[in-house]
Amino acid sequence: MNAPTEPQIDLPDINEIMRNLPHRYPMLLIDRVVEFSPRESLVGIKNVTINEPYFAGHFPQKPVMPGVLILESMAQACGMLAFKSEQAELGGNHIIYLVAIDKARFKRPVEPGDQMRLETRLKRVMRGLWMFEARALVDGALVAEAEIRCTVKEA
Secondary structure (H helix, E strand, C coil), X not given: CXXXXXXXXXXXXXXXXXXXXXXXXCCCCCCEEEEEECCCEEEEEEECCCCCHHHHCCCCCCCCCCHHHHHHXXXXXXXXXXXXXXXXCCCCCEEEEEEXXXXXXXXXXXXXXXXXXXXEEEEEEECCEEEEEEEEEECCEEEEEEEEEEEEEEC
């Protein structure tokens, strides 16, 4: 006898990501969602390429992705988790705002050619404040982690 299977959840493609997040190139820093569990977790992918505009000046001899953009990538994955979890209640006129980043730690540089795996987990929602744990990994190695808080507001 086959074990019961959980209902399949549609993973957002790039078009849905762009419907939910207001960011556009060069600030859209999540390319794909590969895992999603409503109100629990989301895993996104950011492909880091040499043609990203910040590499021209950070740093020309040894290009590395700025830490603040690694944090922004993780925050966008958190935003996707919130929007995708609440899609029935949220319309196209809502925006996720970053409220706080705590305990941010960087473990190693992210370079062109890397693929960042953005792992987010919802800790709790309290009075409209979404609290997440987020990690960025490259080839299974931790590159950054942080606690991220966001809120959803009408645009």
